[in-house]
Amino acid sequence: MIKAVFFDIDDTLFTFEKAHAYAMPSVCRYAWEQLGIDPEAFAFAYDDQYRRMADEIGPQAAIHNRMIRFLRILKENKKPLSFAPVLNDLYWNAVLAAGGPEPGAPECIRSLYQKGYILGVASNMTLDWQMRKLETIGVLPYFHCIITSEEAGTEKPDKRFFDLCIRYAGCRPSECLMVGDSLKLDILGAENAGMHALWYAQPDKLTVHPGFSHYSQLEDRIASLDR
Ligand SMILES: [Mg+2]
Known part of the structure; x- marks a missing residue:
């Protein structure tokens, strides 16, 4: 029986990809107008710094810290670090x-909360901005625990990340469910730790792994795990 449900945030609860696509051009424009850094070069450097930091320091939350990323871009372009x-x-x-909730997500979270599920967040990111995303979409009060890779010291799909989720929920692994949009990080990672997992994905992808494509389907999917 499922007692605890964990959610990824980006592109599972919060429309991050769309929001990022909106935010980057204004950051690139600022870098051009105030710092004289070519917008295309800035956009490339932003992605490149992520890859390089991941290579240099490995899977930990700091690789998602935009302040560090901007600091490194400024340093390499010999610009004042005060702009970071x-x-x-x-x-x-x-x-x-620019971001908002994935369609139906807040309503589903509220309904699961009212039915007595232990709700958690499991996200590869630093905590501060993730809290604000949850606040922005109005779901923050419903979570029993919010686990990020910043606290776990490691990232999904590492089993240790999910072991921490299970410990926080206070349930057996088989009583915990992970919901997320990444097959590798969320779904296979959680299953490797003994949890159930449902993939939030387009219907054509769900032949690969069970899941749902709209939040109106999630409660039925959870019920079918309990059968
Ligand atoms: Mg995600």
């Missing part, structure tokens, strides 16, 4: 302004 917090705020405020 400006770029960071510009980026995240634009993301929060």
Whole structure:
């Protein structure tokens, strides 16, 4: 019987990809107008720094910290490091302004909460902006625990990340369910730790792994795991 349900945030609860696509052009425009960095070069450097940091320091939350990413871009372009917090705020405020809930997600979260499920968040990111995303879409009060890779010291799909989720829920692994949009990070990672997992994906992908494509289907899917 499923007692605890964990959710990934980005592109599972919060429309991150769309929000990022909106935020980046304004950050690139600022970098061009205020710092003289070519917008295309800035956009490339933003992605490149992520890859390089992942290679250098491995799977941990710091690789998602935009302030570090902007600092490194400024340093390599010999620009004042004091612009890092400006770029960071510009980026995240634009993301929060442009992003929103995945359709039906807040209603589903509220319903699961009212039915007595233990609800948790399991996200590869730093905690501060993830809290604000949850607040922005109005679901923050419903979560019993919010676990990020910043606290876990490792990232999904590492089993240790999911072991921490299970410990926080206070349930057996088989009583825990993970919901997420990444087959590798969320679904296979959680199953490797003994949890159930449902994939949030387009209907054509669900031949690969059980899941749902709209939040109106999630409660039925959970019920079918209990059968
Ligand atoms: Mg995701």
